[in-house]
Amino acid sequence: NNIIETLPPAIYNPTPDVVLLFWDSDISNYDEYTMTVEQIYHKRMYYAQNLTYVINTTLEAGVKYMAVGGPGFLGEGYLLKKHYYWHKIDQLNDYRIINEEVTRNMNVTYVNVRHKYLMGLPWYWPYFMWYITIDGEHENARGTRFVSELFGKELQTWLRGYNATMLGE
Numbered sequence: 001n002n003i004i005e006t007l008p009p010a011i012y013n014p015t016p017d018v019v020l021l022f023w024d025s026d027i028s029n030y031d032e033y034t035m036t037v038e039q040i041y042h043k044r045m046y047y048a049q050n051l052t053y054v055i056n057t058t059l060e061a062g063v064k065y066m067a068v069g070g071p072g073f074l075g076e077g078y079l080l081k082k083h084y085y086w087h088k089i090d091q092l093n094d095y096r097i098i099n100e101e102v103t104r105n106m107n108v109t110y111v112n113v114r115h116k117y118l119m120g121l122p123w124y125w126p127y128f129m130w131y132i133t134i135d136g137e138h139e140n141a142r143g144t145r146f147v148s149e150l151f152g153k154e155l156q157t158w159l160r161g162y163n164a165t166m167l168g169e
Contacts, residue, residue, distance in 0.1 A: 004053060004054060015061050015062045015063060016063060017063065017064045018065045018066070018155065018158070019058050019065075019066045019067075020066075020067050020069070020151050020154075021054070021066070021067070021070075022069040022070050022111075022113065022147060022151070023070045023071070024071045024072060024074065024137060027071070027074065027091045027092065027095060030043075031088075032091055044095075044098060047095070047098060048098050048101075048102055051068075051099065051102045052102055052106065055102070055106050055108055056106070059106075065109075065154075065155075066108050067108070067109040067110070067111050067151060067154045068099055068102075068103050068109070068110055068111070069110070069112070069113040069147070069150065069151065070096075070099065071092050071096060071099075071114055072113045072114055072132075072139070072143075072147075073092075073117055073129075073132070073133055073137055074088055074137050096112065096114050096115075100112070109154055111150050111151060111154060113150060116146070116150055117132055117143075117146070132146055
């Protein structure tokens with residue numbers, strides 16, 4: 001919701017060619033397991049509507065290339081099964097699916113950071129913190145490089161297409 005408030009100044013002053021959005025869906029701020037099915041439905045619909053609004057507003061401003069990524073991790077880990085955030089894995093995966101569906105319907109690139117994080121952990125690493133994140137959620141230096149590489153691949157794809165267009169290929 002905060003992104004909606006800051007969106008106009010960010011995309012109109014001046015309008016960038018590329019926008020990369022990466023966030024954690026803020027599911028750490030509430031617990032769906034204490035909500036009714038109806039409350040969950042409305043919360044997720046509101047989230048999807050906000051994401052759609054942000055993407056539409058960004059593209060209507062003239063942004064040529066856009067990618068959306070997230071969520072990543074949230075304090076999970078194989079040895080932390082009783083940890084507070086462990087039961088939020090379903091929420092993370094559900095919000096990942098929402099992000100994928102909204103971006104697919106809007107023809108915007110989706111970067112599945114969560115999947116790449118899971119694939120990037122060594123098999124012997126028992127926690128989801130300290131290897132890619134400092135606390136299980138926020139990226140450390142390795143995690144920052146990881147995300148940069150993921151979005152960098154998308155930038156390279158766009159640049160190849162842009163260069164081919166400019167060269168008349």
